[in-house]
Amino acid sequence: MDSVGTLEPFNSPTVRLERLFDAPEIQVFAKLDSLQLSGSTKERTAGSLVNAFISSGQLKAGGMVIESTSGNLGIALARQCVVRGIKFVAVVDENANKSAVDIMRAYGAHVELVLDPADGNKLAARRRKVQQLLAENPGAVTTNQYGSPHNPAAHFSSTMPEIMEALDGRLDMLFVATSTTGTILGCQNYVRDHGLATKLIAVDAMGSVLFGGESGNRRLPGLGAGIVPELSLQAEPDRVFRIPEIDMVHGCRKLARSEGILAGASTGAIVAAMGQMLPEIPSGSRIAFLVHDSGVPYLHSVYNEEWVRENLGEEPEAFGDALLEDQAAQ
Numbered sequence: 001m002d003s004v005g006t007l008e009p010f011n012s013p014t015v016r017l018e019r020l021f022d023a024p025e026i027q028v029f030a031k032l033d034s035l036q037l038s039g040s041t042k043e044r045t046a047g048s049l050v051n052a053f054i055s056s057g058q059l060k061a062g063g064m065v066i067e068s069t070s071g072n073l074g075i076a077l078a079r080q081c082v083v084r085g086i087k088f089v090a091v092v093d094e095n096a097n098k099s100a101v102d103i104m105r106a107y108g109a110h111v112e113l114v115l116d117p118a119d120g121n122k123l124a125a126r127r128r129k130v131q132q133l134l135a136e137n138p139g140a141v142t143t144n145q146y147g148s149p150h151n152p153a154a155h156f157s158s159t160m161p162e163i164m165e166a167l168d169g170r171l172d173m174l175f176v177a178t179s180t181t182g183t184i185l186g187c188q189n190y191v192r193d194h195g196l197a198t199k200l201i202a203v204d205a206m207g208s209v210l211f212g213g214e215s216g217n218r219r220l221p222g223l224g225a226g227i228v229p230e231l232s233l234q235a236e237p238d239r240v241f242r243i244p245e246i247d248m249v250h251g252c253r254k255l256a257r258s259e260g261i262l263a264g265a266s267t268g269a270i271v272a273a274m275g276q277m278l279p280e281i282p283s284g285s286r287i288a289f290l291v292h293d294s295g296v297p298y299l300h301s302v303y304n305e306e307w308v309r310e311n312l313g314e315e316p317e318a319f320g321d322a323l324l325e326d327q328a329a330q
């Protein structure tokens with residue numbers, strides 16, 4: 001897709017990785033969406049959601065977007081709105097990731113903090129706040145990333161065509177992390193529309209309810225869902241992996257220490273899933289994955305020994321030491 005100044009998401013580089021796995025018979029490619037200006041794949045989603053409102057005339061410069069979010073979508077919406085002269089209000093609760101909130105504020109977003117409700121249901125309290133703000137601000141819109149067709153449309157029209165173009169149309173498998181499932185659904189629609197044989201592998205978190213999963217405690221943001229998103233009912237991946245958080249940590253560290261790519265938890269989950277699947281991937285295959293976001297916001301969790309020890313109950317150093325030993329032996 002052509003870039004128009006800093007407004008639109010750009011065609012992020014797709015790079016060949018030769019050090020991540022010891023499997024020279026399989027070609028591995030990474031699409032670096034962590035380089036998008038707001039730092040994640042959600043730059044595409046947010047751009048598409050906001051553009052759809054602008055195209056339909058529902059949103060104009062001076063208008064307002066209100067969303068319950070403290071994650072990558074909020075950061076991307078804050079950026080997409082500010083460059084279009086649109087106000088952005090992020091409704092967050094007390095659990096919101098502080099660095100995400102600070103970044104949204106840096107982009108000029110107004111952050112509306114919802115205090116803990118008496119019934120303990122934070123999600124319902126945030127939704128009530130969004131409805132209240134919509135009623136108080138006539139003409140304001142909310143984007144509904146969990147159900148809007150403009151979410152997968154972003155990946156149908158940019159993510160997947162960009163990957164296929166970078167790989168000369170030859171791709172056997174694409175690994176995508178899932179949350180709203182907008183990314184994988186857009187890729188699925190493209191694969192079907194173009195009659196491709198590319199298999200789509202969904203990488204979900206242990207404790208996520210997507211694809212029939214069982215609800216459980218999840219600490220790392222980026223992937224997984226606590227309630228079944230409307231879009232996910234259309235998503236039919238060829239395979240689903242459910243990755244425990246400690247394996248996300250190992251996956252992130254493996255990517256950082258072998259390829260020098262510092263990525264977030266969902267990408268670490270993808271690395272873990274690819275590692276599990278590797279023995280059954282036929283020789284000569286070309287596989288690709290998305291680096292969904294950067295590891296910088298995860299320096300105090302995924303990349304912090306103490307956090308890993310206290311929250312996941314394991315020593316993360318083991319992997320790093322093993323890698324150094326491997327390299328010394330070579």
Ligand SMILES: Cc1ncc(COP(=O)(O)O)c(C=O)c1O
Nearest residue numbers: 041042179180181183222266292
């Ligand atoms: C960190 C991260 N992981 C995974 C995803 C995929 O999420 P979804 O299924 O909502 O498209 C995204 C999307 O931008 C993301 O930013």
